[in-house]
Amino acid sequence: xxxxxxxTKNPFLLTSTINKEHVEIIIESISTMFRLEDLIGMExxxxxxxxxxxIEWGYEGQTMGAKLFKPxxxxxxxxxxxxxxxxxxxKTTSFNKIPLKARYLGYAILRNLNHKLSHILFLDLVxxxxxxKQGTCNPFLIYPRLLSFYLKNVLRK
Numbered sequence: 001x002x003x004x005x006x007x008t009k010n011p012f013l014l015t016s017t018i019n020k021e022h023v024e025i026i027i028e029s030i031s032t033m034f035r036l037e038d039l040i041g042m043e044x045x046x047x048x049x050x051x052x053x054x055i056e057w058g059y060e061g062q063t064m065g066a067k068l069f070k071p072x073x074x075x076x077x078x079x080x081x082x083x084x085x086x087x088x089x090x091k092t093t094s095f096n097k098i099p100l101k102a103r104y105l106g107y108a109i110l111r112n113l114n115h116k117l118s119h120i121l122f123l124d125l126v127x128x129x130x131x132x133k134q135g136t137c138n139p140f141l142i143y144p145r146l147l148s149f150y151l152k153n154v155l156r157k
Contacts, residue, residue, distance in 0.1 A: 012026060012027070013025070013026050014026075014122075014125060014126065014129070018151060018155065019155070021155060023151065023154055023155070025122070025125070025150070026122070027039070027118050027119050027122045028118075029150075029154075030118040030121055030122055030150065031118035033149075033150050033153060033154075034118070034146075034150075036117055036118050037114075038114055038115060038116050038117050038118050038119075039116070039118070039119075040114060041108075041113065041114030041115050041116045042108070042113065042114070042115060042116065043104070043115070043116045043119060043120060044100075044104050045104055045107055045108070045113075049107070050063075050103060050104075050107050051063040051064070053107060053110070053111070054068065054103075057073065057074075057077050057110070058073055058074040058077055059072050059073055059077070060072050060073075067097050067098075068097070068098040068103060069096050069097060069098065070082060070085075070095070070096050070097075070098060071096060080106065080110075081098050081102060081106055082095070084098075084102045084105055084106055085098065085099075085102055088101055088102050088105065101120065105117065105120075121143060121146065124142055124143070125142065125143065125147075128141070128142045
């Protein structure tokens, strides 16, 4: 993406020119493109709801701290959270720690709750573009597969 025209803290639109074609990304288009149907839902959940669930799913460690670790889960749950981390990783944590964002998403998936994933993905894209523009992070594109799929389908239309 060449540019992002976002001035507010919670922008509603990313714009870019790709191969001389104007492209816009909004939360609703992410939700529609990936059939998430997640415009209504929650972005976070009370820790008091999460912790008993993690124990029920086999977590064998302290849940009251700020960190959860994949190896403390049984193999199936370890793989589940590993998959979420591969998808959600912003390369800011080790792959054994499960950040809060991944815990929320895992909880929502396993409890069949409507989670605002498209909103979270959009805000991550915005934050990444801002950080690159400000020079506060190494330039890398987060969610490259997601963006590739999105842009390929948008540019086909």
